[in-house]
Amino acid sequence: MELNSIKPADGAKRARRRVGRGIGSGLGKTAGRGHKGQKSRSGGYHKVGFEGGQMPLQRRLPKRGFKSQRLRFNAEVTLTALEKLGLAEVDLLALKQAGLVADLAKVVKVIKSGSLSKAVKLNGIGATVGAKAAIEAAGGSVA
Known part of the structure; x- marks a missing residue:
């Protein structure tokens, strides 16, 4: 075995998914994002813990204590x-x-x-x- 002949095992590396590259690729048009809605837009998503406007769990629970x-x-x-x-x-x-x-x-x-x-x-x-x-x-x- 030589350094120039080392390569990953077969099937270990997969080509990344190229979305939005035409209808024949199977990932054209909506690029796997479905139709409309916040999650389909670029830059459109919610912050961590967001529950659709409902009071989030970390705010429903009482604040309690501190241990130094x-x-x-x-x-x-x-x-x-x-x-x-x-x-x-x-x-x-x-x-x-x-x-x-x-x-x-x-x-x-x-x-x-x-x-x-x-x-x-x-x-x-x-x-x-x-x-x-x-x-x-x-x-x-x-x-």
Whole structure:
């Protein structure tokens, strides 16, 4: 086989339809567009979603909500999870290695769910007002 002898398989390429080229072609006169009407005219068609003047579906349905894509980078950790983790100092990397937050997470916040008995120092991690109070009551700190 040589480069100059390569060609597509038989029947793989078909000649394009040449419309409006006389009565003998079978596609003359109206060129496959039928008679009259909007679809027969050049440039005549409707926009996407047009339903002939009826109120289109995207306008009949109510508008509802919005979900920010930035939420993917936020994560929550409970006091119970910190208790089970058992580390004296907790930062974002430690939480990711423990599998408590996703690898995508950039902003982590501790929420008050459960209780904490050990002193835990948080580095680069936020906490809610209640969680902060619980951590400081256990002898820890939020930096």
